[in-house]
Amino acid sequence: MSEDIQTGLAEILEEVAGVAPADATPEKSFTEDLDVDSLSMVEIATAVEDKFGVAIPDDELANIKTVGDAMSYIQKNKA
Amino acid sequence: MSTSVGDVVVTGLGATTPLGSDVASTWDALLAGRSGVSRITDDWAKDFPAQLVARLDTDPAGQIDRVRARRLDRSQQVAVIAAEEAWRESGAAEAGVAPERVAVVFGTGIGGALTLLGQDDVLEEKGPKRVSPFTIPMLMPNGPAAAVGLAVGAKGGVHAPVSACASGAEAIRWGLDLLRFDRADVVLVGGAEACVHPLPMAGFAAMRAMSTRNDEPERASRPFDKARDGFVLGEGAAALVLERGDAARARGARIHARLAGAGGTADGYDLVAPHPEGEGAGRAIAAAVRDAGLTAADIGHVNAHATSTPVGDTAEAAAILNTVGEHTLVTATKSQTGHLLGAAGALESVFTILALREQLVPATANLDDPDDDAAVQSLDIVRREPRRAQLTAAVNDSFGFGGHNIALVFTTP
Numbered sequence: 001m002s003e004d005i006q007t008g009l010a011e012i013l014e015e016v017a018g019v020a021p022a023d024a025t026p027e028k029s030f031t032e033d034l035d036v037d038s039l040s041m042v043e044i045a046t047a048v049e050d051k052f053g054v055a056i057p058d059d060e061l062a063n064i065k066t067v068g069d070a071m072s073y074i075q076k077n078k079a
Numbered sequence: 080m081s082t083s084v085g086d087v088v089v090t091g092l093g094a095t096t097p098l099g100s101d102v103a104s105t106w107d108a109l110l111a112g113r114s115g116v117s118r119i120t121d122d123w124a125k126d127f128p129a130q131l132v133a134r135l136d137t138d139p140a141g142q143i144d145r146v147r148a149r150r151l152d153r154s155q156q157v158a159v160i161a162a163e164e165a166w167r168e169s170g171a172a173e174a175g176v177a178p179e180r181v182a183v184v185f186g187t188g189i190g191g192a193l194t195l196l197g198q199d200d201v202l203e204e205k206g207p208k209r210v211s212p213f214t215i216p217m218l219m220p221n222g223p224a225a226a227v228g229l230a231v232g233a234k235g236g237v238h239a240p241v242s243a244c245a246s247g248a249e250a251i252r253w254g255l256d257l258l259r260f261d262r263a264d265v266v267l268v269g270g271a272e273a274c275v276h277p278l279p280m281a282g283f284a285a286m287r288a289m290s291t292r293n294d295e296p297e298r299a300s301r302p303f304d305k306a307r308d309g310f311v312l313g314e315g316a317a318a319l320v321l322e323r324g325d326a327a328r329a330r331g332a333r334i335h336a337r338l339a340g341a342g343g344t345a346d347g348y349d350l351v352a353p354h355p356e357g358e359g360a361g362r363a364i365a366a367a368v369r370d371a372g373l374t375a376a377d378i379g380h381v382n383a384h385a386t387s388t389p390v391g392d393t394a395e396a397a398a399i400l401n402t403v404g405e406h407t408l409v410t411a412t413k414s415q416t417g418h419l420l421g422a423a424g425a426l427e428s429v430f431t432i433l434a435l436r437e438q439l440v441p442a443t444a445n446l447d448d449p450d451d452d453a454a455v456q457s458l459d460i461v462r463r464e465p466r467r468a469q470l471t472a473a474v475n476d477s478f479g480f481g482g483h484n485i486a487l488v489f490t491t492p
Contacts, residue, residue: 014144042212
């Protein structure tokens with residue numbers, strides 16, 4: 001399950017922000033390591049909702065700092 | 080204008096146009112008489128009165144990195160492509176110019192219309208939450224200037240003149256002023272436009288400003304010709320690198336031409352119709368020639384704005400005749416490129432500079448039967464094939480809806 005989430009998230013990151021799939025590992029920080037800016041995070045949230053059916057409210061999005069944070073959030077809220 | 084900073088020169092040129100993906104291919108196609116105009120085959124255009132367009136020769140999204148491209152409106156993509164070509168050629172980056180002394184002035188007539196209209200479709204079909212977070216930075220009219228500024232790391236100021244079809248020329252004039260006032264050491268200037276979409280097409284057609292010669296695309300843009308019936312919308316961008324002559328010469332840069340003077344006026348006559356005798360246009364040209372410290376006799380060539388509209392071309396012919404005179408070699412390159420609106424003044428400045436450099440004036444295509452208008456008849460408009468000439472100074476003029484008039488004088492270095 002978490003492998004599917006990591007793979008799906010990596011696809012989103014590649015499409016939206018040009019992050020190489022191999023770089024999309026749980027410990028990576030979106031802003032510090034992957035150079036993903038705040039507007040791109042909004043696009044990622046929209047893409048996550050499309051792919052996983054998990055909406056990320058703005059106040060939750062602000063707490064998602066790493067790829068691992070995003071994976072956990074999706075895992076926890078997936079129907 | 081003599082100032083303490085000395086002369087201003089052009090050290091880099093860039094373009095992506097309906098005739099080519101860079102300056103060299105565009106110039107070659109222009110001299111070869113190739114047309115960039117074609118008929119729109121998309122379904123939406125079927126019922127349109129005007130179905131012609133001069134599309135880019137090369138898709139800009141394919142010329143830049145995919146992720147970068149998806150965050151830039153098409154008008155920003157072409158701006159960055161043209162600007163990066165000019166910037167590379169100038170060698171300013173390698174020369175170590177301080178970013179705080181690099182400025183950008185990049186104009187557009189319409190701005191990010193494709194993003195505005197595309198995201199409006201998203202809003203209508205999917206709701207506000209699906210609208211892209213990049214909508215505003217992609218549609219804002221300073222978007223091309225801002226994208227260019229980021230691309231070259233300019234920190235000395237980024238400016239975006241908006242004066243319809245004079246925007247590109249106005250950007251060049253601003254660049255000249257920035258250097259003369261010593262507010263920058265290098266200024267990257269230009270214009271960009273990419274608004275081929277049903278709404279702008281319908282809007283211009285509703286003004287009866289566009290050619291409806293749908294069955295003969297390559298013959299539709301015919302400035303100064305008796306049978307002209309409007310302009311053809313084009314897309315693209317062009318850019319120039321300006322700097323002070325002493326600095327450029329000291330670092331051994333290739334100098335294409337001097338930007339010797341500029342003039343700008345407003346018609347104060349009508350929101351869209353030009354003054355019939357080109358009064359404001361003539362004042363702009365006269366001011367530019369004076370600013371360059373020259374006289375009308377020095378101006379061997381004029382790259383005319385001439386968009387192929389019935390009223391615009393004759394008004395401009397009168398302005399050129401009254402201020403420069405019948406000795407000058409006039410050409411109207413929109414006959415092949417179409418009308419690039421906010422990029423037109425920048426592209427035609429590139430052509431003017433190349434004409435000076437190569438001592439060769441491109442021909443006006445489709446000028447089979449010059450208008451009976453007395454001024455058109457008096458002018459020496461180059462047609463059929465490019466003409467060799469000994470040129471030392473040339474004018475490029477540009478006019479925009481709103482009554483904006485800009486004229487620029489370039490001279491050989």
